Amino acid sequence: MKLHLLIIGLLVFQVACKQSVSEQVQPKNPLDVPFGDPFVLYDKPSDRYYMYGTGGVDNGFVVYVSDDMTSWEKEGVAYTNEQEHAWGVKDFWxxxxxxYKGKYYLFYSAHWKDNPTNEIENFRIGVAESDSPLGPFIDQxxxxxxxxxxxxIDANLYFADNGKVYMYYSRCCYKHAVDSEISRWAKKEGMFDSIEESWIYGVELAADFSRVVGEPVLLLRPPVNMDDQQSEWESRSVTSGEVNRRWTEGSYLFKEGNTYYMMYSANYFGGENYAVGYATSTHxxxxxDKSPNNPILQKNTTEGGIVTGTGHNSLVTDRSGTTWCVYHARTNKTGDQRxxxxxxxxIDxxxxxxxxGPTVNIED
Known part of the structure; x- marks a missing residue:
C-alpha cells in the first residue's frame, strides 16, 4: 500500500513539474538565437523543444534545444550538404x-546544382530524414x-484529418514580373520599370514525401488593384522605393474548428517593412480570403518601439496548450542580424x- 502511494506521489510530482515548466514559458525577446525563418518543433518523445532556422552554418542547418522555450542551447549541426545524396550547393533556407511515424523529416530550400542555364536563383525544395530531431538528417x-x-522556397506541411499531406511553398520573385496597378504606378513615378512578385502555392504530397500529387494550386498573391485594402501594407517595399519586388512567402497553415488559417509574410525580408498577415479557407x-485585420504582426517603431522586420513565422503549442508565434526580427539595439x-x-x-507582439526584454 505504501509503495502504491509512493508511486502515485511520484507521478503527481512529475506532472506538477511539467505543468510548472509549461506555465513558466516566458520568452525574453529577442532570443539569443541568430536565426532567420525560425521553426520550433515540440517533440513529445523527448519532451523538449527544438528550433531550426536559416543561419548558423554554411550549407546546412544547426539546431537549438530548450526545456521551456525561454533558454535555448545550441546543440550542433543537424544537416549538412557534405553527404552522398546532397543536391543543394548554397543558400540553405x-x-x-x-x-511522422517515428521518424523526423526536414524540409528545406536550397540552390539546386542542376542549373544548365546558370540561373541566379535556382531554388528548389528537398527533404531529409533522421531518427532524431538532432539529426543528422540525410537527404532522401x-x-x-x-x-x-x-x-x-519556404516549404510548409499540413497533415489533414483524412490522412492526406499538403505542401505549401512560395514561387520566387525571380523573373516573375507581374502587371498590376502598383507596377504601372511605379513605372509612371520613375521608380521601377517592372515589379516582380512571389506567390504562394499548395499541392498534395505523396505519403512518403518523394513527389507531389497533382498540380500545384495558386493560393495567395499580392493585390492587383491599389484600392484593395491589402495593397498598402503588402506594397510598402515598393512604395518606399526599397526594391522592385512584392513578396508573398513564409506560409504556415493550421486548422481551428472548421477554418483553415494560412499565415504569410509580405515585403522585403531584409527590410524594416517585413510583416505578417493571414487568410482563411474551408479547404x-x-x-x-485575406483578413481585413492584416497585418497582425509588424514593426513597432512607428509607436516608439525598437523592432523591425517581423516575419516568416511558424507556430508551436507548448505543454500547457498555449500557442506561440515564432518569427524573426531585428532591433535598433541588436543591429542587422535577424x-x-x-x-x-x-484567436478571439x-x-x-x-x-x-513584438515584445522586447532588452535592458538598457
Missing part, C-alpha cells in the same frame, strides 16, 4: 522539421522533391488572429 534522394519550372487548397522572437498567438471569439 527555411528549414522545418516534422515527426539526390534531387529536390519536384521541379515546377521556376524557383521555389486546405483554398480558395483563401534574431528569433516568440510571442503569444490569440470571432475567429480573428492576433499576435501579442
Amino acid at each position: 527555411a528549414p522545418e522539421v516534422y515527426e 534522394s539526390s534531387g529536390p522533391i519536384f521541379d515546377p519550372g521556376y524557383p521555389i 486546405p487548397l483554398g480558395p483563401f 534574431l528569433a522572437f516568440i510571442d503569444r498567438l490569440v 471569439k470571432q475567429g480573428n488572429l492576433r499576435v501579442d
